[in-house]
Amino acid sequence: MDSPYSHELQVAIHAVQAAAKISQLVLHSDDKGTVDKEDLSPVTIADFAIQALLTATIHGIFPDDSFVGEESATDLRNNPALLNRVWELLLRLQDDEAKALCKLPRSPDDMCEMIDRCGFGEPGGPESGRVWVFDPIDGTKTFVRREAYAINVALLEGGKQVLSVVGCPTLPADTNGPIDNSTVDCTGLGSIVFAVKRYGTYIRQLVETSGEPVPRKIEPHAASASVADLRAVSCYNMLDSGVDDAHEAIMARLGITTKGCDFLAWVLRWVALGLGLANVTVWVYKKRERTGKIWDHAGAMLLFEELGGKITDIDGKEIDFTAGRLLRKNHGFVAAPACIHDIVLKAVHDVLHEQGKAHLLA
Template sequence: MTVKTISPPAKAYARERRIAERAVHRASILTKRAISLTPSYWASSPIASQPSSRKLSNGEISKSDASPVTAADFAAQALLISAIHGAFPADSFIGEEDADSLRRDPLLAIQVFDFVQQYSTVQLVSDDDDDDDKDEPLYTPTTIEEMFHIIDLGGRGTGGRTGRFWALDPIDGTATFVKGQQYAVSLALIEDGREVVGVLGCPNLKLPEGGGEIEETSVDDEGVGLLLSAVRGGQGSTYRPMGWEGSKLRPARKIEDLRRGLSAASTLTQDGHSNGYVRKTTLKDSGVVELGDLHFIDSTVSTATCSKKVRQLADAAGVAYPGTELYSSHMRYVALIFGGRGAVQVRVPNSRHSANCIWDHAGAQLIYTESGRGKVTDLNGKPVDFGTGRKLSGNYGIITADESVHGKVLELVRDMLDDSSSSSSSSTTSS
């Protein structure tokens, strides 16, 4: 009798995750090399000494939202989209940039295309035994016109309620990127309005030994930081170190395991110091989190959120503000992922009519929730809806917190907003 061997079922979105990880790894190498290829904005940048074979002149332009865009930003978007489009041609995209600026500036377009071609043949080798796609080449545009088209797939993409599209941010945190500080390369697959795959490249991320908060200027000056990823459905979130071209992408490890190790190694004194890392407050890693345990993660210089109101929340909870400050939107999620259970993020829009950009949140939220960290809603307690297009227009603000304390944070937010509304009404009546 012949015994038929039954193969175990393939994990959901396994190929999408592998291709996305390799695409983000390649784009991460490109962006990190760009620190040494472009004129130095920060002479003391610890990665400015990375070797490069040539210099790339400054391709910075100004966008309408006043954040700097470099040639590396366009090139990374071209590499990300072309890799995914080559593997999944039916999928669509939402990206921050379109190619109009390049069409108006032929010199910049040539510089970006030259950059793309330099990294078209980067060899990325996986150490995973089950990686059937490790030798599958990542597609790269072969002409400038094709590069324009690829970039426009993201910049002119609209997303939607049904079907599949990829949301991406080639350099999240460009203001800190040009200083050699923390930034992220993000890529997420959205299907029928929900995140199903999330990948983050954090090229400058260096986790403090023994625990401690992530800091802007504490960077990985030897490797290419860490790669984080997750798939919806209980597969867990993973991390792995990224190396330069030709080096192996090491096996993925569970983020939960790393977090437990950091928690066990980190001991806090009463003055809030831990192994030389300051401003870290006591963050519980078991049991119920109370308001007094909260550690707010925010950016006081970002124009996308009202820091004054977030400070009011911290004051109401009786904790310091900010606990950790990071400019990059995705890096703030990373700080939540690797932080203690008291780590919290509240984003209060400056206007009732403003909405978050999808590429600032897609992917990182999935990695956070799949790691078992907690719950993400808007300020009204609604789940985040990724099916509303380029903006998260179906939601107002963001609350990211451990599930045991999320409801209490939501109550604080509602009280604050009610007080603000009452004050505004009283002022209007008086006038």
């Protein structure tokens, strides 16, 4: 892809390829060094190592850019044994050809500093300049089960998405869907899905076999869709944060009778939309104060938007990536082809009013 972000794109792709190798070193291990964070979500040694690798690599090439990532190094600083495991995992890349394209932290202390550069980073407002956003492993719960997960790398400029690179080690590059958490790429090659603002969405093999894989451009399937064409992606029976009965009623109102794609990881839901395996998703949180996290959505949303998709919250407001690490100015998500987004949004409002849940709307 020839774009103003060609250099950034190549750096991010190489970093994601190396990050995927780290993840796969851990994926089939029974002991992933898993600890629970304050919000009770799990984090593994792969999460820490990947965030350190991504930050060290991109900071080394773009030293003036800022960073936001899911993890901080607090648990590592408080647990020397865990810190050593993460450091030893990174060192396993030293003799790998992927290391030549990336930069490793210089020491365990430098590793912690790289992690914290993201873990305490804020996206900032419209004047914030260039900010990279990382989710080292989105879908850690399914990763621990050796199922689907994604590595998310996004670049924001002034709070707007300009670049998305998502590594999908379990997702075949030639999949036709529907797909779910248990989908496995039997070839072991995986895929990378990427997009640049105004230049489209593409997919290619994650693992290079003979020469550089040729990316395939995804056709803008959402540009002229009708309600009859809607196919859903959601998360079924794995999260207690959403209003499941409302989601089911909304899909029924829209005439969607099949479950479609099913992913715990939000990034993979955006990937499914970007690949045309689905073209609608709705998420209503049970409580108004619940919010999304920037690393679960930034960049990955661009994959769908580049194909004619429109994404708002359930109030119809644009997603605001300048609000902070949490998307505090938005509640829930409604994604659909732009030409019929208003119809989907109306179905959301009608169902919530009918179910006595209008208090979840602004």
